[in-house]
Amino acid sequence: MSALSVEDLRGGIPESRHQVSVAVTDADGRLIAHAGQPDLRTFMRSAAKPFQALPVIEDGAADRFALSSEELALACASHNSERRQVELVRGLLARIGCGESDLACGPHRPLSQDLALPTERDAASDDVPRSPVASNCSGKHGAMLALARHHGWTIEGYERAEHQVQGRCRDTMARWTGLSPSDIGEAVDGCGVVTFAVPLRAMATAFARLARSDEAAPRRVVAAMTGHPDLVAGRGRPCTALMQAYPGRLLTKVGAEGVYGAALLDRGLGIALKVEDGHTWAAVVALIAVLGALDVEPAPANVLPRFASPELRNTRGVVVGCMESRGGIASAD
């Protein structure tokens, strides 16, 4: 068994360590490479968003309400609450006859404050009022409301497990992961909707299928995310930087608690990883290491060294250490 971990070094001395499990598969679910426990069951959290957006397109809601590629990108986003991102969600809500008070997601401080590189983030988003429409998940919620409107389902409670919207998401996750719905664990996500627990191998398979599928809905999701990487996350964020660095070749989607899903679009491979302890930045470091081990060219650690080995700064802004990956993935037999 291969082991991948990420260390926090302070003055060159290891301070903390994060164990990582990884599955890399093809679209048939064959394990190509792995580290740790590739069958570890974990919640996909926001890494499920590209799949949660699919029924909105498949059922006709996206066409009915003329969702733009930008709006679809936001449906798949964990955005920074940047002004343009929030304005786009407001526009979508107005077009489907919903208001901000219909959003079930809760307010939180902008993700950029914790998940963007301090030197690159858009400080303006700090001033966006904390409200449901500024939730990093507001695009997904807007798209779910569009799906409910389209079908004539009640708006109230669209986030709950028993609502038809979540049923469509559940069936979609089952289809793309190849699991039966009863094998998918469920709980409440940070934003209030249903979140799905699946083995990493199944999650990687879903991303590989996203890369390979010739159906219209997944093609639109892939085009939206890779066409608007600035909307899927935001300034200073790894998903945005990675999809900008490998245009049309790489799709990545972060999830809370140390989760990453990714697809090598030109090779039809899916990647799913989970930092065992949930550390968000360790997941970034691990993803860069995995992409490098899969011979993505040019080498991600050279293209994005700030994400391959992020600096750790103290309250004075002084660099006191860095994060580094250890070990790696092994090819499956």
Next chain:
Amino acid sequence: MSALSVEDLRGGIPESRHQVSVAVTDADGRLIAHAGQPDLRTFMRSAAKPFQALPVIEDGAADRFALSSEELALACASHNSERRQVELVRGLLARIGCGESDLACGPHRPLSQDLALPTERDAASDDVPRSPVASNCSGKHGAMLALARHHGWTIEGYERAEHQVQGRCRDTMARWTGLSPSDIGEAVDGCGVVTFAVPLRAMATAFARLARSDEAAPRRVVAAMTGHPDLVAGRGRPCTALMQAYPGRLLTKVGAEGVYGAALLDRGLGIALKVEDGHTWAAVVALIAVLGALDVEPAPANVLPRFASPELRNTRGVVVGCMESRGGIASAD
């Protein structure tokens, strides 16, 4: 080998897991109980504060400047930036002829926002301007400035490894841990001063000696911390709640990156624990579990259930899961 871990459960399904190493020793350094790697070397971070305060007393600075018991408690604190805490530090600085601009620590948002229970924290500290004097370490920095003033050392650079103040702290840590100074790892702490890396067993020994020593300086530190638990951390914080719940019998000190030091004052035992991945709340859950396993009465999990198994809430304030300890410590042979 015994294993202790803490799980984050979402809707009853494990989402993340934190491995914990623990050493429990007596004042002679004998290992009484352990989990994981009791010889793991880790940075003490703020758990070193009770020891960093000792030279201030031993060298006469505390008497020279008439440091109160409250001010000594703040010297040992990772405080919440509550108004009274900040005002006390301001008073100390004025008395030693220093200003806020002499503080080397940097600003940060109040610890209460991340480390206090949401339902119990003092929201007023959110309004305290972010400045060095509101740093959670400002009491320690004030005491270090007092030490420099007392000796007539330069104020400038008091936080650096080569300054006499840090030399006194280094020698003090060596004496209390029983290590030679050259065996203690060093790096820059979150607030800019020197932080010390030692094996957990040595750190536990230092806390056990704090409980057992009959010297004046450690007795004053113990009296200050146990006499003013509200100043050592603040409202909604585990250190404050624990020392209030077991008055005079328990001393605890949190450190960043999942570190806890503690002393069972009535039994002369020291505890040092480190969450391998640095998770702060996992350290709280682990400490409660260790205290329970050491038969502290009444059982900490009953007295402080909110710290034994903290609720996890989402952005809407809805409880979506909890944290729970798994496994435990084993008695040493």
